Amino acid sequence: MTSSSPAPESPRSPLQRFLDERLGLASLRALLEHKTVPEHRHAFWYVWGGMVLFLFLVQVATGILLLLYYRPGAGEAYESVQFIVTRVRWGWLVRSLHSISANLLMLALLVHLASVFFLRAYRRPRELTWVTGVGLFFVFITFGFSGYLLPWNQLAFFATSVGTEVPRAIPWVGPFLVKLIRGGPDVTGATLSRFYGLHVAILPATTTLLLGAHLYLVQRHGMSVPRDVEEKGPPMPFYPNFLLRDMIGWFVALGVLVTIIVLAPTAPMGALFPFDALFDPKHLLELGTKADPFASAPEGIKPEWSFLFMYQTLKLLPAKLAGVDGETLGVLGFGAGAAVLLLVPFLDRGASGLPPNAFSRVGGAVVVALGLVLAGLGTWSMHVLGHPLGVAGGLVAAAWIVVSVLLDGRRAGRRAGPSLLFPSLGWLAVAFIVVMTVIGRIS
Amino acid sequence: MSDPEPTRREFVDLMVAGALGMTAIAAIVPAVSYLVPPEGGEAQTTSTVLPFAAEELPANSGRIFKFGSKPALVVKTAGGEIRAFSAQCTHLSCIVQYAPAERRILCNCHSGWYDLTGKNVAGPPPRPLEAYVVNLRRRPGGPEHDIVVSRA
Numbered sequence: 001m002t003s004s005s006p007a008p009e010s011p012r013s014p015l016q017r018f019l020d021e022r023l024g025l026a027s028l029r030a031l032l033e034h035k036t037v038p039e040h041r042h043a044f045w046y047v048w049g050g051m052v053l054f055l056f057l058v059q060v061a062t063g064i065l066l067l068l069y070y071r072p073g074a075g076e077a078y079e080s081v082q083f084i085v086t087r088v089r090w091g092w093l094v095r096s097l098h099s100i101s102a103n104l105l106m107l108a109l110l111v112h113l114a115s116v117f118f119l120r121a122y123r124r125p126r127e128l129t130w131v132t133g134v135g136l137f138f139v140f141i142t143f144g145f146s147g148y149l150l151p152w153n154q155l156a157f158f159a160t161s162v163g164t165e166v167p168r169a170i171p172w173v174g175p176f177l178v179k180l181i182r183g184g185p186d187v188t189g190a191t192l193s194r195f196y197g198l199h200v201a202i203l204p205a206t207t208t209l210l211l212g213a214h215l216y217l218v219q220r221h222g223m224s225v226p227r228d229v230e231e232k233g234p235p236m237p238f239y240p241n242f243l244l245r246d247m248i249g250w251f252v253a254l255g256v257l258v259t260i261i262v263l264a265p266t267a268p269m270g271a272l273f274p275f276d277a278l279f280d281p282k283h284l285l286e287l288g289t290k291a292d293p294f295a296s297a298p299e300g301i302k303p304e305w306s307f308l309f310m311y312q313t314l315k316l317l318p319a320k321l322a323g324v325d326g327e328t329l330g331v332l333g334f335g336a337g338a339a340v341l342l343l344v345p346f347l348d349r350g351a352s353g354l355p356p357n358a359f360s361r362v363g364g365a366v367v368v369a370l371g372l373v374l375a376g377l378g379t380w381s382m383h384v385l386g387h388p389l390g391v392a393g394g395l396v397a398a399a400w401i402v403v404s405v406l407l408d409g410r411r412a413g414r415r416a417g418p419s420l421l422f423p424s425l426g427w428l429a430v431a432f433i434v435v436m437t438v439i440g441r442i443s
Numbered sequence: 444m445s446d447p448e449p450t451r452r453e454f455v456d457l458m459v460a461g462a463l464g465m466t467a468i469a470a471i472v473p474a475v476s477y478l479v480p481p482e483g484g485e486a487q488t489t490s491t492v493l494p495f496a497a498e499e500l501p502a503n504s505g506r507i508f509k510f511g512s513k514p515a516l517v518v519k520t521a522g523g524e525i526r527a528f529s530a531q532c533t534h535l536s537c538i539v540q541y542a543p544a545e546r547r548i549l550c551n552c553h554s555g556w557y558d559l560t561g562k563n564v565a566g567p568p569p570r571p572l573e574a575y576v577v578n579l580r581r582r583p584g585g586p587e588h589d590i591v592v593s594r595a
Binding site: 061065068075076079082087088089090091093094240244251254290294 | 459462466470473474476477478479480481489490491509511512583
């Protein structure tokens with residue numbers, strides 16, 4: 001016998017009705033039910049943003065747990081982390097999760113950034129999504145840098161001393177910036193307090209704002225489909241189809257995390273796993289020794305892998321170049337690179353189908369100059385290391401930039417369209433970073 | 444009439460809910476266990492460098508210093524040997540001091556006495572003072588030595 005009452009559109013329990021009436025969840029449900037994700041041959045790259053979000057949430061959860069036992073302060077920080085990993089139940093797991101997940105987060109972030117860049121998902125109207133995303137990228141780098149010091153061990157102390165010394169090369173404001181970052185002339189307990197405040201308060205607040213804006217913009221504009229790519233049939237519903245696919249990725253990430261942790265329980269953030277595991281088992285040990293400002297720097301000290309390319313580049317630059325300090329040029333070059341990254345949507349107007357304007361012309365010239373410098377540096381580093389193939393590679397890269405500019409210039413007169421220049425420069429930058437990181441790791 | 448078989452959607456929903464549930468348990472159980480503080484309470488300092496050189500401490504004298512968050516006593520014997528102990532009296536946790544005339548450690552609260560090995564020798568203290576390990580480390584560029592005190 002069938003029920004006499006009409007079947008509701010979707011079954012709602014008393015709890016759901018209670019929440020609906022008070023929180024207005026109906027609109028959220030409508031969004032979830034109507035949100036779709038395009039399907040095409042590049043749709044795989046859509047999962048990486050969600051992966052970054054998942055790993056960030058892992059960081060938040062494990063970070064909050066660590067906060068309950070961690071004590072900031074030069075006298076107690078090291079001991080409190082030692083306490084967490086040796087005495088607190090599951091403390092080793094929480095600390096290792098936080099440490100390893102930070103590395104995976106950086107990797108996922110780089111993949112997400114690269115995929116958005118090469119698919120040109122930054123083009124109109126998603127410029128601000130890109131800008132907030134790059135802002136988040138810089139915030140996460142700062143998270144990593146500030147968090148690295150918190151255990152207050154030898155490695156972190158010296159890595160921070162070296163890393164915070166780099167801004168000194170910036171003209172005029174350099175020494176002031178160094179003092180501001182360190183909370184004094186040297187790395188001391190004051191630096192630890194400052195980095196702690198940054199890591200647990202200032203950066204999370206900034207992330208909340210930027211992430212909120214970023215996610216809102218992604219919802220507002222939907223997923224970008226690359227130009228000239230055919231969509232394969234109707235779009236996939238976000239809920240539950242795409243979300244479930246996203247979650248497969250999250251489970252895989254969780255599996256990778258746990259595998260790394262079990263095989264290398266306390267790998268410090270600086271380990272480029274598994275190479276360090278294979279070549280230098282010391283890096284898989286616990287905390288190392290407590291920071292001692294009067295001890296010599298440990299042998300073979302290097303920054304963590306995500307900063308290695310900068311470290312290696314600064315090492316390779318000559319002391320003086322055209323009368324300017326090599327290090328100053330290097331730091332200013334990286335600053336220019338960061339500015340270019342932020343402004344990509346406004347420089348690559350062709351991607352949005354817009355003709356170039358004065359800003360994009362000037363910016364484009366700066367970008368080309370930076371690209372040639374990168375190719376030159378890469379060629380020089382290969383020459384210094386005695387790799388003739390690498391030298392040839394650098395020269396080919398420089399030549400290709402020039403060719404791309406010429407080809408773009410010829411096409412601009414005929415029709416506005418995506419340029420060759422930006423993807424070429426993107427690949428050059430990727431190659432440069434990878435090569436410098438590998439050289440930095442093995443030398 | 445028998446129950447209809449679950450649809451594919453219902454089966455998948457059940458599997459997903461199960462997987463999520465087990466993942467949640469795998470995360471929540473260690474997290475809750477983590478929140479329960481272990482026995483022995485809090486992080487303890489294992490080693491510290493004293494803020495004065497060994498040569499600055501006169502023979503047959505003692506000085507209180509901070510060992511983590513706890514008071515400790517460093518003593519230089521008449522013979523020049525440096526020893527360190529917890530400064531909390533084992534009777535009722537008053538802070539002890541070095542008595543040069545008696546060449547012993549005294550707790551003023553209830554006249555408890557300890558010898559220079561930390562052993563409780565007179566008065567109400569029930570147990571010896573915890574003794575620490577003392578090492579001397581030459582300071583770079585000078586003749587003086589740092590006093591490094593570590594937990595035994």
